[in-house]
Amino acid sequence: xxxxxxxxxxxxxxxxxxxxxxxxxxxxxxxxxxxxxxxxxxxxxxxxxxxxxxxxxxxxxxxxxxxxxxxxxxxxxxxxxxxxxxxxxxxxxxxxxxxxxxxxxxxxxxxxxxxxxxxxxxxxxxxxxxxxxxxxxxxxxxxxxxxxxxxxxxxxxxxxxxxxxxxxxxxxxxxxxxxxxxxxxxxxxxxxxxxxxxxxxxxxxxxxxxxxxxxxxxxxxxxxxxxxxxxxxxxxxxxxxxxxxxxxxxxxxxxxxxxxxxxxxxxxxxxxxxxxxxxxxxxx
Numbered sequence: 001x002x003x004x005x006x007x008x009x010x011x012x013x014x015x016x017x018x019x020x021x022x023x024x025x026x027x028x029x030x031x032x033x034x035x036x037x038x039x040x041x042x043x044x045x046x047x048x049x050x051x052x053x054x055x056x057x058x059x060x061x062x063x064x065x066x067x068x069x070x071x072x073x074x075x076x077x078x079x080x081x082x083x084x085x086x087x088x089x090x091x092x093x094x095x096x097x098x099x100x101x102x103x104x105x106x107x108x109x110x111x112x113x114x115x116x117x118x119x120x121x122x123x124x125x126x127x128x129x130x131x132x133x134x135x136x137x138x139x140x141x142x143x144x145x146x147x148x149x150x151x152x153x154x155x156x157x158x159x160x161x162x163x164x165x166x167x168x169x170x171x172x173x174x175x176x177x178x179x180x181x182x183x184x185x186x187x188x189x190x191x192x193x194x195x196x197x198x199x200x201x202x203x204x205x206x207x208x209x210x211x212x213x214x215x216x217x218x219x220x221x222x223x224x225x226x227x228x229x230x231x232x233x234x235x236x237x238x239x240x241x242x243x244x245x246x247x248x249x250x251x252x253x254x255x256x257x258x259x260x261x262x263x264x265x266x267x268x269x270x271x272x273x274x275x276x277x278x279x280x281x282x283x284x
Contacts, residue, residue: 002077003027003084005139011036011122018089018135021076026089026135030073036092037099038118051087054095058109062101067094089135096122157213157242158220159235168234168243169201173250176257180266204270206233208249209242 003019009032010016016032034041039053051071054063070088078084096119102108103116126134135141177197178185206214217233224230237243256273260266 001025001074002081003079005141006079007135007139009134009138011134014038014118017086018138019076019078019084019086020135020139020141021074025074026132027074027076027084027086028089028092028135029084029086033087033092033095036118036122037095037115039115054098056109056112058107058112059098059102062098062105062107064094067091067098070094089131092122092131093126095119096126154212154216157209157238157245158216159238159242162231163235163237163239165232165235168232168246169250170254172254173257176254177263180257180260180263204253205246205249208274209245213242 001021001023004022005020007018008015009018009028014035016036017029018032019027019029021027028036031041033051033053037053049071050060050063051073054071070091072087074086074088076084076086099108099112099116099119100123102112108116174190174193174197175185177183177193177200178189183189202214206217214233217236220236221233222230234243234246237246253270256269257266260269
C-alpha cells in the first residue's frame with residue numbers, strides 16, 4: 001500500500017510524521033509514535049507482538065480490546081517509493097489513555113512519568129479535534145476528502161439529464177406564502193408573483209438539501225438574456241434521492257407555514273428549527 005498524502009502533525013513542540021494511504025487509512029509513522037510519547041526508539045517487540053512503546057509488564061493490564069485492534073504495524077511505500085512503517089493513527093489517543101490509566105492506578109514506573117505527562121498533553125490536544133481530522137489537515141487530505149464527499153452527494157442528488165417538467169411545488173406552498181404576506185391569492189397574482197418568492201424558495205427549500213447541491217444547481221442551470229433561470233431547479237434532481245428529499249422539505253415548510261400567523265412568525269419558527277441561513281438573493 002502506498003501513501004498518497006504525507007505531512008507533519010504538530011502537537012505542542014512535537015512534530016509527528018503522518019500519512020494517508022491509498023485505502024484512506026491514516027497512519028502515524030513508527031518514529032512519530034515514539035516522538036509523540038517522548039520514548040526512546042526500540043525496534044524489537046518482546047511480548048505478544050505488543051509494540052515496544054507499550055510492552056512494559058506494568059502496562060499490560062490496561063491494554064483493552066480497542067487498543068489491541070490497532071497495534072499491528074502497517075508497512076507502506078512513501079510517496080517517493082521508500083519503505084515506511086507505522087500504525088493506524090487512532091492508536092495515538094488510545095496509547096495516551098493507557099498511560100493515564102496506569103498513572104491513575106499508581107502503576108507507573110519512575111521512568112514512565114515523563115511519558116504520562118506527554119500523554120496528558122496529547123489527550124488535551126486531541127480532545128479539541130479528533131486524530132483523523134488532525135492527520136487530514138497535516139497531510140492536506142482534508143481538501144481532497146471534502147471534494148470526494150461532495151461529488152458523491154452531487155451524484156446522488158443531481159441528474160445528468162434534464163427531467164420532464166412536473167408540478168413539484170403544490171399550490172398550498174404558494175397559498176401559504178400569500179396568506180402570511182397578506183397578498184391576495186389569485187391566478188393572475190400567482191403568475192406574477194414577486195421575484196422574492198424565488199429567493200425564499202432557495203432559502204427555505206433548496207438550501208436545506210446537502211451542502212453544495214444548490215450551488216451545483218445554480219452552476220448547471222442556463223440563464224436567459226435577463227439573467228433568469230431557463231429551467232426549474234427540480235428538473236435537475238434525481239428521482240430516487242433528490243425528489244424525495246425535496247418533497248420532504250416542502251412538506252415540512254408548509255407545515256411550519258400553517259402553524260404561523262405572519263411571515264415574520266414563520267421565518268422565526270423556521271430559523272429556530274433549521275438555524276439562520278445566509279443566502280444569495282437570486283430567483284429560483
